[in-house]
Amino acid sequence: AARGEEEEKKEGLIEFYDSFKDMFEFFCKNTTIHGTIRLVCSDSNRMKTAFWTLLLLASFGILYWQFALMFSQYWAYPVVLTMSMHSEAKMFPAITICNLDPYRFGLVSEHLVQLDRMAEQSIAFLYGINTSASLSHLHEGNIHVQDLPDIGNLSRSGFKLSQNFPLLRMPDRAGKKHASVGFRLCNATGGNCFYKTYSSGMNAILEWYRFHYMNIMSQLPVIINISDHEEQIEDMVYSCQYDGEPCRPSDYIHFHHPVFGSCYTFNSQGTDSFWTATKPGIPYGLSLILKAEQKDHIPLLSTVAGVKVMIHNHNQTPFLEHEGFDIRPGIATTIGIQQDEVNRLGGNYGKCTTDGRDVNVRLLYNNSYTLQVQPRWLRHSGGRANRVQKCGCGYYYYPLPPGAEYCDYNKQPAWGHCFYQLYSRLRNHHLNCFDQCPKPCRESLYKVSAGTAKWPSVKSQDWVRQALRHENGYNSTSHRKDIAKVTIFYKQLNYQSVNESPLLSENLLLSSMGSQWSLWFGSSVLSVVEMFELLIDTLVLSLLFCYQRLRAKTLKVAHTPTIPT
Numbered sequence: 001a002a003r004g005e006e007e008e009k010k011e012g013l014i015e016f017y018d019s020f021k022d023m024f025e026f027f028c029k030n031t032t033i034h035g036t037i038r039l040v041c042s043d044s045n046r047m048k049t050a051f052w053t054l055l056l057l058a059s060f061g062i063l064y065w066q067f068a069l070m071f072s073q074y075w076a077y078p079v080v081l082t083m084s085m086h087s088e089a090k091m092f093p094a095i096t097i098c099n100l101d102p103y104r105f106g107l108v109s110e111h112l113v114q115l116d117r118m119a120e121q122s123i124a125f126l127y128g129i130n131t132s133a134s135l136s137h138l139h140e141g142n143i144h145v146q147d148l149p150d151i152g153n154l155s156r157s158g159f160k161l162s163q164n165f166p167l168l169r170m171p172d173r174a175g176k177k178h179a180s181v182g183f184r185l186c187n188a189t190g191g192n193c194f195y196k197t198y199s200s201g202m203n204a205i206l207e208w209y210r211f212h213y214m215n216i217m218s219q220l221p222v223i224i225n226i227s228d229h230e231e232q233i234e235d236m237v238y239s240c241q242y243d244g245e246p247c248r249p250s251d252y253i254h255f256h257h258p259v260f261g262s263c264y265t266f267n268s269q270g271t272d273s274f275w276t277a278t279k280p281g282i283p284y285g286l287s288l289i290l291k292a293e294q295k296d297h298i299p300l301l302s303t304v305a306g307v308k309v310m311i312h313n314h315n316q317t318p319f320l321e322h323e324g325f326d327i328r329p330g331i332a333t334t335i336g337i338q339q340d341e342v343n344r345l346g347g348n349y350g351k352c353t354t355d356g357r358d359v360n361v362r363l364l365y366n367n368s369y370t371l372q373v374q375p376r377w378l379r380h381s382g383g384r385a386n387r388v389q390k391c392g393c394g395y396y397y398y399p400l401p402p403g404a405e406y407c408d409y410n411k412q413p414a415w416g417h418c419f420y421q422l423y424s425r426l427r428n429h430h431l432n433c434f435d436q437c438p439k440p441c442r443e444s445l446y447k448v449s450a451g452t453a454k455w456p457s458v459k460s461q462d463w464v465r466q467a468l469r470h471e472n473g474y475n476s477t478s479h480r481k482d483i484a485k486v487t488i489f490y491k492q493l494n495y496q497s498v499n500e501s502p503l504l505s506e507n508l509l510l511s512s513m514g515s516q517w518s519l520w521f522g523s524s525v526l527s528v529v530e531m532f533e534l535l536i537d538t539l540v541l542s543l544l545f546c547y548q549r550l551r552a553k554t555l556k557v558a559h560t561p562t563i564p565t
Contacts, residue, residue, distance in 0.1 A: 023537055031530050034522040035059075059520045066516045070509060077348045078503040087494045092242070092275040093337065093446055094268050095286060095488060096318040098260035098308040099236050100326075101294050102301065111216045112298070114161050119209055119300050122167040126181060126201060159219050162409050165416070167208050170197055183208050188414040196420055202303070209300040210259075211416060214396040217258055218406030233264060238468055238483070239289040240266075242275065251275075258396060259301055260308050260320050270314030277490050282334060285489025289468070292329035293482040305329065307484055311337060311446050317365040321397075325450070327484045332455030336491035338447040344439060345500045351438040359437060365399060369440055391418035455485050 017023040028036040039052055104112060123129055170180045181204035182197030198204040233240075233252060240247035251274070252264045266286065267275040277284065290307050310324030318324070327333050346352040353359055356369030393407035393415050394400045407415040425431055456464040468483070504512075517523060 017537070017541060020538070020541065023534075023541060027530070027534050032523050032527045033530070063516055063520045067513060070504075070512055070516075074504045074509050077350075079345060079349050079500040080503045082499050082501055084497050084499070085494055086497055089276055089278045090339070090493065090495070091270045091314070092267055092277050092286065092490075093311050093339075093444075094265055094270065094314050094316065094318075096263055096265045096308075096310045096312065096320070096324070097236075097288070097290065097486075098257055098263040098320060099291070100302055100304055100306060100308055101261040102259060102298060103256060103261070104298070105220060108216050108219055111159065111161060111219075112213075115209070115212050115216065116300070118161065118212070119205065122208070123205065126167060126169060126205075159216075159408070159410055161212060161216075162413075164409075164413075165208070165211065167204065168195070170195065181205070183211075185417040185420060186414065187417050192417070194417070194421075205300065206303070213298075213301060214258075214407065215409050217396045218408045236262060236264065236291050237288055238291060238471075239287070241287045242266075243277075243279075243284050245274075248274070257320060263308075263318075263320075265318065268314065277493065280490045280492045282487055282489050285487055287487045288485070290327070290484045290486065291482065292327070292484045307486070309335075309486060309488075311335070311448060311488065313368065313370065313444050315368045316370050317367045325448075327486050328452070329481050329484050330454065331452050332485040333487070334451045335486065335488045336449045337488065338449075338491055339495040340445045340447065341495060341497045342443045342445065343497065343499045344441045344443075345502070346441045349500065349502060352441040353438050354441050356440075370443075390422060391415050395419065449491070 017026070028039050031037075035052060035056055039049060039056070120130075165183045165185070167181060167183055170182060180197040180199050181201040182195045183204070184193055184195050186193035196204075196207070198207065233254070240251075242251075247266070251272070252266045253268050255263050255265070257263050292306050294305055304326055306329050307327040308320055308324050309327055310318045310320055312318050312323070344350055344352040346354070353369060359369075391407065391412070393412050394404045396406050400406065405411075407419070409415060422431075514525070517528075521527065
């Protein structure tokens with residue numbers, strides 16, 4: 001009999017509890033979760049049992065509240081910035097220089113003369129100043145477009161300067177001593193008009209002149225190879241040296257800007273080892289002696305004389321109208337560079353793009369994707385597309401999308417009204433530029449500091465001019481008014497890298513959850529498995545009890561005696 005009882009007490013492969021109470025009591029006595037055994041040991045003391053029950057439930061509630069906070073923070077995908085310093089040889093940045101002397105194309109020269117006469121009349125009307133002498137043209141300095149025999153002069157074409165945009169002095173407003181100056185722009189029907197005004201008459205004249213100038217320049221063919229003109233870099237750069245070595249023809253590319261004139265970009269691609277900077281300091285930088293004369297200068301297009309210089313990343317379009325700085329003639333300028341790098345995570349942690357291909361705005365420039373302090377790419381590419389789509393034409397400043405044409409008020413009389421309103425919305429951030437154009441995931445920023453000194457000095461200017469005359473054909477008799485010297489160099493090769501990293505990664509999330517679990521229950525992952533086991537046992541036991549009750553009801557109905565009639 002004793003042997004039989006022993007066999008009955010042996011543990012089977014699968015054990016089922018007789019009741020939920022037995023199952024719960026077994027779990028509380030054997031689990032590794034702290035505090036659960038107090039529910040069984042104190043069953044004779046209902047107050048203690050109630051206290052420990054409430055304490056365990058409160059602990060569970062606080063635990064999962066902490067879990068909810070952790071997951072909400074994790075799904076917010078916060079980032080933390082880490083800064084590190086590096087020191088190594090690196091590529092010299094791209095340098096763009098412009099002579100601030102745009103071409104007077106022979107194809108539009110007559111219209112530029114007419115525009116200058118209109119400007120003379122407007123200035124005389126506003127201020128009573130005769131500017132005919134200062135705005136006179138040097139026709140012998142005109143640059144003619146080559147290899148365009150089928151186009152002819154625009155004076156024979158249908159283009160005419162419009163007289164519908166005169167400069168006006170606005171009525172004085174209350175509290176203002178000086179009246180504003182501007183010009184009137186209307187839509188196609190003439191029912192919606194506004195005045196483009198400026199508190200400074202000088203700014204109003206410059207913008208009015210540029211508005212007409214862009215209409216004139218839009219008459220030029222879209223495809224003009226400016227490099228076909230007989231202009232060499234020697235016409236602008238007297239001397240070029242990098243790291244003590246003379247620059248080579250392959251080190252620069254030439255392009256023409258409608259406002260800033262003839263431009264050259266040095267080290268545009270950043271792939272030539274010649275431009276690798278191995279030492280910091282002035283002797284190891286880029287040294288240029290530049291011509292700063294204004295042979296074909298258009299005085300009402302730009303009031304600045306000198307050279308425009310911009311430091312930017314490789315394979316990047318230089319937006320000279322918003323960046324860069326001016327070099328004054330007769331001055332030696334030294335510019336020190338300090339590079340910083342920014343690496344963004346992207347994906348769920350922020351909106352950024354690697355190369356711009358995943359952005360839903362057409363990139364009009366065949367260069368790398370960039371986004372500086374202002375949304376340049378959208379402003380000059382996406383904003384450009386908006387102008388073409390809404391105004392029906394493209395601004396001459398920027399490249400044309402396929403199938404579009406440049407704005408001409410002879411063909412689109414209301415494009416100025418559309419353009420300035422759209423540009424106002426763009427400046428006031430009403431076009432969602434930052435939403436459409438994310439920041440680049442990797443970006444290089446250049447901090448610059450400059451110093452200036454007179455050059456050449458009074459005692460050295462004679463032999464400097466003689467040397468330039470002997471080497472470069474310099475024939476000016478002015479004193480330091482048409483040459484400038486600029487030196488660009490790395491102040492140090494150390495650079496600062498700012499990297500984004502997840503504030504709460506998957507490993508850190510699991511670690512924090514384990515810490516909270518241990519804090520409130522003093523257990524581990526295996527304790528969680530025990531709880532899942534309890535849930536499975538509860539489910540299985542519930543199904544067994546339901547099955548037994550259902551089977552008992554079926555047997556009871558089957559054995560019910562039939563009452564004879």
